[in-house]
Amino acid sequence: GAGVSQSPRYKVAKRGQDVALRCDPISGHVSLFWYQQALGQGPEFLTYFQNEAQLDKSGLPSDRFFAERPEGSVSTLKIQRTQQEDSAVYLCASSLAETGGGYTFGSGTRLTVV
Amino acid sequence: GQQLNQSPQSMFIQEGEDVSMNCTSSSIFNTWLWYKQDPGEGPVLLIALYKAGELTSNGRLTAQFGITRKDSFLNISASIPSDVGIYFCAGQLLPGTASKLTFGTGTRLQVTL
Numbered sequence: 001g002a003g004v005s006q007s008p009r010y011k012v013a014k015r016g017q018d019v020a021l022r023c024d025p026i027s028g029h030v031s032l033f034w035y036q037q038a039l040g041q042g043p044e045f046l047t048y049f050q051n052e053a054q055l056d057k058s059g060l061p062s063d064r065f066f067a068e069r070p071e072g073s074v075s076t077l078k079i080q081r082t083q084q085e086d087s088a089v090y091l092c093a094s095s096l097a098e099t100g101g102g103y104t105f106g107s108g109t110r111l112t113v114v
Numbered sequence: 115g116q117q118l119n120q121s122p123q124s125m126f127i128q129e130g131e132d133v134s135m136n137c138t139s140s141s142i143f144n145t146w147l148w149y150k151q152d153p154g155e156g157p158v159l160l161i162a163l164y165k166a167g168e169l170t171s172n173g174r175l176t177a178q179f180g181i182t183r184k185d186s187f188l189n190i191s192a193s194i195p196s197d198v199g200i201y202f203c204a205g206q207l208l209p210g211t212a213s214k215l216t217f218g219t220g221t222r223l224q225v226t227l
Contacts (some may be wrong), residue, residue, distance in 0.1 A: 004156070033214065042117055042202050042217030043157065056214065091156050105156030 002026070004106035006092050012112045013082045021077045021109045025094030031103065032075050034067055035091040043091055049075060082113045116141075118203055118218035126224045133190040135201060135221040142183035143205030147215065148175075151200045160201075161188070193225050 005024040013019050025032050031050055035043035036059075045059040051072035060067070064082075069075040079086055089110050095103030118139045127133055137146075145164055149157035161172050163179035163186060170177055176189045186203055203218040 035215075040220075042204075042220050043215075044117070044217070045214040048214060059214070093156070103159075105158070107155050 004092055004094050004104050006090075006106040006109050008109060009107065010110050010112075012114060015083060015113055016081050017113075018078065018080045019082055019111065021079075021090050021111070023075045023077070023092030023094075023106060025073065025075070025092070026104060027073075029094035029096055029104075030072075031095045032069060033093045033103065034075070034077050035093065035105075036061075037089040037091055037108070039088070046077070046090075079111075082111075084113050087111055087113045116216055118205060118216060120201075120203055120218035120221050122221060123219070124222040124224070126226060127193055129193060129195060129225055129227050131193055133193055133197070133223060134187060135223075136185060136187040137203030137218045138185045139205055139216075140184070143207055143216070144183065145206035146177070146179050146186040147204040147206065148177050148186070148188045149202045149204060149217075151202060151220075153199075157202055190223075193223075195225050195227065198223060198225050 007022045033048050034046040036046050037043040047067045048056040049069045052069050064080045066078045089108040091105050091108045093103045093105045118137050120137045147162050148160045150160055151157045161170055161177040166179055166183050167181050168179040174191045178187055200220045200222050202220050204215040206213050206215055
């Protein structure tokens with residue numbers, strides 16, 4: 001597609017439930033990032049892929065968070081045993097490796113843990 | 115995690131007024147970016163700055179990369195209702211896109227007729 005597509009747009013999970021959030025980057029984009037945006041805050045970096053390689057996962061807040069991009073295109077962010085503090089918008093962004101500056105963000109998945 | 119300091123936190127202005135907001139960091143960045151985020155959407159890039167002291171314009175928007183590499187400002191001239199939204203600065207340490215962004219806390223802009 002023309003933009004970065006994320007699904008689902010909204011997800012309500014009961015505390016303790018596992019969730020999986022999907023990101024379809026722009027076709028041909030090498031770099032893919034996940035960010036977490038809490039209510040009223042700016043996005044915070046979670047993890048970065050270049051093709052299928054996860055080159056930086058320093059922002060993942062705990063070992064309950066796991067991301068993968070097995071074929072270098074679609075990526076999935078998985079959160080195990082969700083907790084209330086995981087409630088946030090999860091943004092995915094992609095870019096061509098050659099371009100400088102910013103990249104294209106998706107509209108995000110709003111996760112609410114009840 | 116680290117977030118850059120943006121001011122003001124929010125502002126109400128009248129249509130046609132000029133707007134100024136800034137962003138400061140305790141550490142240096144080699145690229146500064148300004149994004150706008152509308153409700154329910156992801157941030158959209160407005161301006162990118164690559165060199166200390168650089169002044170760049172994009173239509174009614176003007177942004178500058180501070181000499182110390184620890185700050186940046188964004189000006190919007192002759193504001194219009196569609197300028198409403200949240201504006202985020204972001205710093206990038208490494209060149210190119212293989213580098214995470216550190217975002218600011220945001221400035222919420224509301225424009226009244």
